[in-house]
Amino acid sequence: MTEQVFDFFANPELPTPTLSIDEVRRLMNETFGLACHVSELGSQQDQNFVVSDTASTAPIGVLKLSNPVFTEAEIDLQDLAAATVSEREPTLRVPQVVDGPRGPMSAWWDTSQGRIHARVITHVSGATLTGSGYLSPATVARMGELAAKVSVALADLRHPASVRVLQWDLRHAERVIATLAPDEPDTEVRQFASAVAESAQSRLDAVSSRLPTQLGHFDIVDDNVIGKPGALPDAVIDFGDVSESWAVNEIAVTVSSLLHHDGLTPADTLPAILAFHSIRPLSEDEVDAIWPLVALRGVVLALSGRQQVRLDAKNEYANAALEREFLVLRQAASVPFEVMGECIRRAVGFAPRPRPVWDAAPLVDRLTGAVTLDAGTMSPLNDEGRWLDQGALGDAALAALDGGAPAAVAPAWRPRLAGAPARTPAAPATVPTALTLWLAADTTVAVPADGRLVPTDDGFTIVTGEHAVRFSVAGPAGDRGQLPARTPIDVQFTRADAGEVPLLVEPAYAVGWQTLAGDPAPSLGLPATADEADDDTLALRERVLADVQEHYYARPPRIERGWREYLADVDGRVYLDMVNNVASVGHAHPRVVEAANRQMRLLNTNSRFNYRVIAEYADRISATLPDELDTVFFVNSGSEATDLAIRIAMAATDRTDIVAMREAYHGWTYASDAVSTSIADNPNALATRPSWVHTVDAANSYRGVHRGADAARYAPEAVQVIDDLAAAGSLPAGFICESYFGNAGGVALPDGYLAQVYAAVRRHGGLAIADEVQVGYGRLGEWFWGFQQQQAIPDVVAVAKSVGSGQPIGVVVTRRDIADRYRTGGYFFSSTGGSPVSSAIGMAVLEVIEKEGLQENARVVGAHLKGRLLALVDQYPIVGTVHGSGFYLGLEFVRDRVTLEPATEETAAICDRLLTLGVVMQPTGDYQNVFKIKPPLCISKESVDYFVDSLERVLATGW
Known part of the structure; x- marks a missing residue:
């Protein structure tokens, strides 16, 4: 156990063993007494095989042929670390050396390529996260959790071989890079990697002496975790890099392995860091070290991978990893270390670093009375889609100047919808680090006595002490402190050593950029922009609304x-x-908004008053339907509409029994819920139906009881149910179903279904009710109403949703004689159903559908x-x-x-x-x-x- 251990700097080239399958099978039999089938797995510097039983092909384990440079003490260290984690963290699956016919399968082999150590370790079922596929936030968090659990399990373990010097130990990254970089033939790659490494190392040096060390796995990466199908990873494999190093390297290595996955940005790794911190708390120094270490890991990966391919061109595993390893490096370098460090600090709950603050005299005067422009999501400036116009903010500014203001200002650090792009696969940069200024008159900037003016390509910068104020002008700009009138000028206030700060940044990084850039308003003599309070909207909603009134998504955007x-x-x-x-008809349609606004200014009251718009609206709706459907009721929702339709059928027939299609949803009122049998909305839907509700099979030709051509059987079977009810003395008041099976996802009913079922219910004196709440109003394209696809005409139509384009409007249309029979049971009244505003909006919606095609x-x-x-x-x-x-x-x-x-x-x-x-x-x-x-x-x-x-x-x- 006192033998010398591996030192990368004495052995910088590690060609992988390349034993043939035939030789491996022979040695397995000779050494371990095991006749088996083997198939090769990829590896960077070792050689791995899956070992399977020759008869059943069931996996026995994974054969690991260690690189010959590693000593027996190091292999013992790897086995001890795996056993310790398995014992101390039973929630994790960790591979162990397998017992074979002759005992533990671990031995030195004399091979055609020299002396190589062979071990067969447990085959862990499941799959790794190998490749660059997407990782969900839950998976990202689990990676951090796994890293933390292993780190805690190994924290007090000691072993003589832990002093081994590996190229992956980030304590030695500077030396590793200095060793590998000169041999990198691609000048661009070499220069980029070296620049990133130099910047990262300088930041790391500030805290490295205070970073605690311990034994660790230091390779808990996407390739080395395994999960069962459909489950999060719960297994950690490949303890080949176990050594002593900075403890924080555990999470830094894990985070780096996430960065090549599809769509994953540096900010998306925060759940891993948070999960790690919750189990193994990080110090402030460790938090400051994480991102420089991630970047150094990226440099080492990129240069080592490229070297390995040069040494072993046939190593497909190493070849395949080149692109993703370089992507890790590019991603790690895509956000400044100070910015990402602050994002991590804030995420784990540490106090923010101080922001730059202007405390000198203003650089510009005579801005009293400046108009502050709001370019945010809720600003009227963005109404009617004006946010899509890149010039909307400028137009508002010039209007303010024309109104007599000396200046117009759009503040820094307030997210701007104005000018934001649509249809973006990632959150765009919408947070300005600069305020934008428009001046009514040409203005000269006053350069402080201790400051200097530095011309730039698009303006100039005033540097004073530790701070700088940058003026960027859209268009011709003077280089001696002249600011032109009626021209947008971006004014950015930063630390003098901040380097280039983008004018717009993504919201996820805004808190990080604020360590480099502050509020420029005071430098112009304007009031400081007040800090926004943390958004508590979701917490407030969950505190005051019933839990059952759910919202989309676990973490919804506001x-x-x-x-x-x-x-x-x-x-x-x-x-x-x-x-x-x-x-x-689209969100915030101007015609609909104007109709509501105009009518609200005139009258909005209950529907018992005599006003014309309710009559005109009813007439317009009935005109879209077959002639016999000529009488309209107004309510406020789809649930109320289907409820009323059922009550109309009951009143018109003096019966209570209703036939409904299974797996449908019709609403939440008593009657509409009674005929709703979707188990997604109510798992006990069928078992809890009242006795007056009778059901027929869901006419789903894809996954119902009859599929494909056999779906033609649904209609005759539904007819039989209706006939049987009538024969038993339970004459149906009506039959209700969606005329296009909406709840199942827009499934068309079998051809002729409604014609047959409607005929059956009418033969027994009942009514046919069409629930058009979701599919009516032109949504099907070919037909305005869903029942038209079936070439059948119902007796009662219930519709909502589309009719109000967001306004709560429900409509029931039937024949006059049916409506009159409902009158015999009393009166009908819905206070706001068909109100003047609802009717005006409903009219506007119909007009938009027609006029805009x-x-x-x-x-x-x-x-x-x-x-x-x-x-x-x-x-x-x-x-x-x-x-x-x-x-x-x-x-x-x-x-x-x-x-x-x-x-x-x-x-x-x-x-x-x-x-x-x-x-x-x-x-x-x-x-x-x-x-x-x-x-x-x-x-x-x-x-x-x-x-x-x-x-x-x-x-x-x-x-």
Whole structure:
């Protein structure tokens, strides 16, 4: 145990063993008495094989042939570390040396390539995170958790071989890089890596003497953790890099391994660091060291990988890793160390570093009375989609100057929606580090006595003491302190040593950049911009709303604006809304807004007063329906509409029994809930139906009891149920179903279904009720009403959602004779149903659908969207089928196309991943495995293409 251990600097080249499979099989038999099948695995510097039983092919373990440079003491250290973690952290699966026919399978082999140590260790079932696929925040956090648990388990372990000197020990990164860089043939790579290393090392040197050391795994990376299918990683493998080093290296190495995964940014690694800190608390020095260490790890990975390929060109594992190793380096260097360090500090709860503060005389005077412009998400400046106009903020500023203001100012550090891009796969830079200034007159900057003016390409910078104020002018700029009138000028206040600070940064990094840049307002003699309080909206909602009144997503963005098919959060991130049939003609449609505004100024009262707009609106609605459906009731929601439709049927027939289709959702009122049998909304739906509700099979031709051509059987069987009820004396008052099976994800009913079932219920004196709450109003493209697809006419139609484009409006339409029979049971009254404002809005919605051709848009663009979705069925086995028509589509996900096992968890995870790409999508169906694709009817072809492109990315790279 006292033999000399490995020192990388004495052995900088480590060619991998390359024994043949035949030689390995022979030695396995000779040494361990095991006849077996072996297949090779990849490795950077060792050689690994899966060892399987020759008869059953069941895995026995993993054979590890250690690089010949490693000593027996080091191999003993690796085994001890693995055994210690397994004992102290039983929640983790850790491989151990396997007992074979002749005892533990661990020995030195005399091979064709010299003396090599061989061990067979436990085969751990599951899969690694190898590759560059997407990692969810939960997986990222689990990586940090695994690293912390191993670090804690090994904290007090000691071993003579722990002093081994590995190239991966980041204490030696400076020497490793100095050894490898001169041999790097690519000048650009060498210079970039060296520059990053120099910057990282200088920051690390400030704290390195205070970093505690311990024994650690120091290679808990994506390739070395394993999870069972559908579960988070719970196994740690490959203890080959065990040694003594700075304890913080454990999390730094883990974080670096995340950076090449699809879409993952430095800020996205914070859950790993937080999870680590919650188990093994980090000191402030360790927090300051993390990102420089991540960067140094990236440099070592990139240079070592490239060297290994030069030494061993046939090493496919090393070759395949080159691109992702260099991506780790680029990502680590993409955010300044000081910025990322502050982001980490704030995330773990440490006090913020001080911000630069201007405490000298103003550089500009005569700005009293300057107008402050709000470019944020909720500002009226961004109404009616003006945020899409890059010039909207400038127009508002010039209007303020024309109104007599000496200046207009858009503050720094307030997220700006104005000018923000739409359809972005990552959060865009929307937080300004500079204020933007417009002046009414040319102005000269006063250079302080202790300051100096430095000309720049786009203006000039005033440097005074430890601070600098940069003036960037859009257009011709003087270089001697002259600021032109009526021209946007970005004024940025930074530390003099800050280097270049972008004018716009992503919200996730804003707190970090504030260590380098402060509020420039006081440097101009303007009031300091007040710090914004932490957003407590979600906490407030969860405190005062009932838990059952859920919200989308576990960590939802705070959405405060909509426009057309877009939604915007308070950070200025714009999302594509693919789920919102409530906003049928688009969010904040100007015609709808104006109608509401105008009518609200005139009159809004209860519907018993005599005003014209309610009559005109009822007339317009009935004109879209068959002639016999000529009498209208107004309520406030889809639930109320279906409830009233059921009550009308009961009153008109003097009966109480209702027949409904299973797996449907009709609402939350007593009657509408009674006929709702979706187990997604109520797991006990069928068992808790009142006795007056009778059900027929869900007519789902994809996953129902009858599929494909056999779906033609649904209608005769439903007819039989109705006939049997009548024969038993339970004459039905009516039959209700969605005329296009919306709850299941927009599944078309079998051809002729409604005609047959409607005829049956009418034959026994009942009424046919069409629930058009989701599918009516042109959403299907080919048809304005869902029942038109079936060439059947109901007796009662209930509709909501689309009719108000966000205003709570529910409508029931029936025949005059049926409505009159409801009157015999008393009167009907809904205070705000059909109110003047609701009626005016409803009229405007109909006008927009007609004048803007939105039904035709649903037909044409919806067909294009469906075609693109259908193409996914051939590419990805998880995509079962595409349902629907127009802009009422359902994309169904399954784990098996034969059994149709629903991919419920996967669907939820895909929705979460789409949100990170800027797309709002939610599941539907009894098993929550169907996308409910029902965007605003105005959505463009470009937007639906972005949706499918994003979905393809998710399906290809993971969720």
